[in-house]
Amino acid sequence: MAPIIKPIINPATNLPHATTVVIIGGGIVGLTAALTLAERNVPVVVLEKGRIAGEQSSRNLGWIRKTNRLSDDVPLALASDKLWAEMSKRVGADVGYSQSGILFIGRTPAEIAGYESWHNSTQSLNLDSRMVTAKQIDQLVPNGRGKWAGGIYTASDGRAEPTLASSAIANAAIAKGAVIIENCAVRTLATKGGRVSGVITEQGEILCQEVLLAGGIWSRRFLGNLGVNLPTLPTICSVLKTKPMDIKFAPSVGAPDFSFRKHRDGGYIISQRGKLDAPLTIDHLLLGLKFLPALKGQHKFLKIGLGKYFWDDLRLARKWKEDSVSPFEKVRAMNPLSNEVLTGNALDNLRASWSGFEHAEIETQWAGVIDITPDSNPVIDRIDKIPGLTIATGFSGHGFGTSPAAGQLAADMVMQSDTPLIDPTPYRFSRF
Numbered sequence: 359m360a361p362i363i364k365p366i367i368n369p370a371t372n373l374p375h376a377t378t379v380v381i382i383g384g385g386i387v388g389l390t391a392a393l394t395l396a397e398r399n400v401p402v403v404v405l406e407k408g409r410i411a412g413e414q415s416s417r418n419l420g421w422i423r424k425t426n427r428l429s430d431d432v433p434l435a436l437a438s439d440k441l442w443a444e445m446s447k448r449v450g451a452d453v454g455y456s457q458s459g460i461l462f463i464g465r466t467p468a469e470i471a472g473y474e475s476w477h478n479s480t481q482s483l484n485l486d487s488r489m490v491t492a493k494q495i496d497q498l499v500p501n502g503r504g505k506w507a508g509g510i511y512t513a514s515d516g517r518a519e520p521t522l523a524s525s526a527i528a529n530a531a532i533a534k535g536a537v538i539i540e541n542c543a544v545r546t547l548a549t550k551g552g553r554v555s556g557v558i559t560e561q562g563e564i565l566c567q568e569v570l571l572a573g574g575i576w577s578r579r580f581l582g583n584l585g586v587n588l589p590t591l592p593t594i595c596s597v598l599k600t601k602p603m604d605i606k607f608a609p610s611v612g613a614p615d616f617s618f619r620k621h622r623d624g625g626y627i628i629s630q631r632g633k634l635d636a637p638l639t640i641d642h643l644l645l646g647l648k649f650l651p652a653l654k655g656q657h658k659f660l661k662i663g664l665g666k667y668f669w670d671d672l673r674l675a676r677k678w679k680e681d682s683v684s685p686f687e688k689v690r691a692m693n694p695l696s697n698e699v700l701t702g703n704a705l706d707n708l709r710a711s712w713s714g715f716e717h718a719e720i721e722t723q724w725a726g727v728i729d730i731t732p733d734s735n736p737v738i739d740r741i742d743k744i745p746g747l748t749i750a751t752g753f754s755g756h757g758f759g760t761s762p763a764a765g766q767l768a769a770d771m772v773m774q775s776d777t778p779l780i781d782p783t784p785y786r787f788s789r790f
């Protein structure tokens with residue numbers, strides 16, 4: 359069952375006639391952008407086709423990490439660390455953030471060499487990441503019985519609770535003047551004189567000066583209808599949560615074939631790190647070559663298959679008119695089946711590696727669709743072809759951690775700030 363999101367207080371029901379900025383998508387990126395804009399007294403309306411955070415932003419593992427990121431993505435993660443640290447105070451509600459450390463471990467010299475190579479490549483960034491021995495792994499997370507060759511540990515990495523964070527951020531944005539409307543899909547953009555003049559929703563039109571598209575996996579389809587080719591493909595990550603347990607490991611741990619992190623209720627969120635499902639779609643044929651380097655590299659563990667997802671995706675339109683029902687109204691929340699073979703293997707591997715987990719009882723399982731780009735970095739950029747449109751999307755399975763800074767950077771781009779939060783160069787659209 360998908361995680362339960364705390365309902366937002368005072369969601370709007372009536373579509374405003376006009377605003378300054380419309381944000382398409384009430385995931386954590388759209389919501390942090392809305393909070394930033396509302397704090398700057400910019401009128402903003404968030405339109406979400408289902409419930410806020412109903413897709414990736416409530417289903418993720420809650421890891422907040424710099425470790426193993428592309429080095430040009432680390433400045434965004436560092437800026438996010440600062441914002442996460444003050445987020446509960448900023449929004450006046452607990453987002454479950456703690457700087458509890460993240461430990462990646464390996465069994466083979468090749469795995470350790472991979473971590474070492476990342477460590478060496480980020481020396482100039484002055485991170486607190488350090489290579490660790492098997493003995494140090496045991497000190498950090500005692501009672502292990504796996505045979506580890508070593509690993510890498512970053513004490514300043516952390517975690518937050520996805521189901522708390524999005525609603526807390528949404529409520530704070532509303533309190534500061536943002537309007538958030540759920541169950542309201544945006545079908546397309548309205549344009550006048552070659553630039554954005556509004557959005558056409560299933561409930562009517564809103565006039566606006568700027569639009570931010572933060573639509574997660576749907577951004578490619580939305581832009582495709584406008585003749586803009588955003589290269590993202592779906593992968594499915596399956597997750598299980600245990601009932602509360604009497605184990606108190608602080609750091610989150612990523613091993614080659616399982617990962618775990620403590621949930622604030624005492625349970626553990628567990629996932630398979632070695633494999634992700636990659637459902638085939640028509641987009642694989644259209645984009646396959648662009649993704650070859652990624653598929654050979656960081657996504658080499660994909661289990662590619664043709665199944666229900668392929669047929670569901672095939673049935674959804676790729677072109678539609680503003681007065682016809684759009685794909686976004688047909689799927690209020692993408693809810694793929696959890697692959698219980700993968701999660702079961704992950705739990706078995708964890709049980710074999712750490713004592714205490716033998717008696718772990720599964721409370722619930724779910725899955726989420728991740729939007730990956732060819733280089734695993736998101737796009738946060740203005741779209742030259744459509745003046746007035748900015749996109750923040752394609753977070754490739756690690757956008758929860760960077761969302762506070764990504765949302766702020768997106769807000770900076772929307773407002774064409776001369777002093778964006780960080781240099782946005784790694785996120786430009788033209789790199790594809």
Ligand SMILES: Cc1cc2nc3c(=O)[nH]c(=O)nc-3n(C[C@H](O)[C@H](O)[C@H](O)COP(=O)(O)OP(=O)(O)OC[C@H]3O[C@@H](n4cnc5c(N)ncnc54)[C@H](O)[C@@H]3O)c2cc1C
Pocket residue numbers: 382383384385386387388405406407408409410411412413414415416417418419420421422423542543544545572573574575576577580595596597686690691725726727728750751752753754755756757758759760
């Ligand atoms: C199982 C899983 C585990 C993960 N683990 C981690 C992790 O540990 N750490 C980490 O940093 N990241 C993790 N991620 C990735 C992270 O969750 C995402 O990168 C992040 O949530 C992306 O946020 P978003 O706002 O861009 O997208 P989403 O959360 O997908 O939000 C996009 C929203 O836009 C809405 N929308 C789309 N089109 C329209 C439209 N036309 N009209 C109206 N609404 C629309 C959708 O309904 C959706 O709610 C994980 C993801 C998954 C699925």
